[in-house]
Amino acid sequence: MDIDLARAWVRAIAEAIEADKERLTRLDAEIGDGDHGNNMDRGFSAAVQALDTLTPGTAGDVLVKTGTTLISRVGGASGPLYGTVFRTAGKRLAAGDAGVADLAAALGAGLDSVCKLGSAQVGDKTMVDALSPAVDALSTAADSESDLGTATAAAAEAADKGAQSTVPLQARKGRASYLGPRSVGHLDPGAASTALIFRVLANVAAADPDAPRGGA
Numbered sequence: 480m481d482i483d484l485a486r487a488w489v490r491a492i493a494e495a496i497e498a499d500k501e502r503l504t505r506l507d508a509e510i511g512d513g514d515h516g517n518n519m520d521r522g523f524s525a526a527v528q529a530l531d532t533l534t535p536g537t538a539g540d541v542l543v544k545t546g547t548t549l550i551s552r553v554g555g556a557s558g559p560l561y562g563t564v565f566r567t568a569g570k571r572l573a574a575g576d577a578g579v580a581d582l583a584a585a586l587g588a589g590l591d592s593v594c595k596l597g598s599a600q601v602g603d604k605t606m607v608d609a610l611s612p613a614v615d616a617l618s619t620a621a622d623s624e625s626d627l628g629t630a631t632a633a634a635a636e637a638a639d640k641g642a643q644s645t646v647p648l649q650a651r652k653g654r655a656s657y658l659g660p661r662s663v664g665h666l667d668p669g670a671a672s673t674a675l676i677f678r679v680l681a682n683v684a685a686a687d688p689d690a691p692r693g694g695a
C-alpha cells in the first residue's frame with residue numbers, strides 16, 4: 480500500500496458509506512440508536528476533506544490523519560473505535576510501498592488497539608467480529624506470499640463472514656448489549672461497516688494501476 484492507494488481507499492470508503500448510509504442506520508435502529516450510518520458518513524467525509532489539505536509523507540500518514548479526524552468528528556462510539564484502528568495502523572505501517580505482511584501487521588495492531596479501547600473480543604457482537612477474521616486472512620495471505628489484490632479479496636470475504644456471524648450472537652458490548660437477548664437475530668452495524676471497509680479495500684487494490692497483473 481502506497482500513498483495513492485491509501486488515499487483511494489479512504490475516498491472509496493466515504494463513497495461506499497454514503498451510498499450505504501441508510502442500511503447501516505437501519506441496522507443500528509434495530510439494536511442501537513439509529514445513527515451508525517450518519518456517524519460513519521460524517522466521519523469519512525470529514526476525513527476526505529482533511530486529506531485534501533494534507534501532504535502525506537507515507538501511506539501511514541494518510542491513515543493516521545483519517546483516524547484523528549474520525550476521533551474528533553464522530554460523536555458515537557464508532558468514531559473513537561475506528562479512529563484508533565486507523566491511527567494505530569497508520570503509525571505502524573512501514574514507509575514506502577507497504578506489502579501484504581506490513582498491512583497485516585499494521586491492521587493487527589489496529590485490531591489490538593480497538594479491543595483494548597472497547598474491551599471487546601471476538602464473539603461480543605461488535606466490529607471486532609469482522610475485523611479480527613479480516614486481519615487473520617491478511618496474515619495467512621502474507622504467509623503464502625499472496626499479492627495485495629488476492630490478500631485483500633480474502634480479507635473482504637473473511638470480514639463478510641465475520642459480520643454475518645454476529646447475527647445469532649447476543650451483544651456483550653456497546654448500546655446493543657442493553658437489549659440483552661433481544662439483540663439476537665440482528666446483524667451488528669459496526670461489523671457491517673467493517674465488512675464494507677474491507678470490500679472497498681479489495682476493490683481499490685484490484686483497480687490499483689501499480690498492482691501486478693496476471694496473464695499477458
Ligand code: ADP
Nearest residue numbers: 515518555556557597599605606652653668669
Ligand atoms: P453508538 O453506539 O455510540 O451509537 P455507533 O452507532 O456509530 O455508535 O456504532 C455502533 C457500533 O460500534 C456497534 O455496532 C459495534 O460494532 C461498535 N461498538 C460499540 N461498542 C463497542 C466496543 N466496546 N468495542 C468494539 N466495538 C464497539
Ligand code: MG
Nearest residue numbers: 511512514515
Ligand atoms: Mg448508534
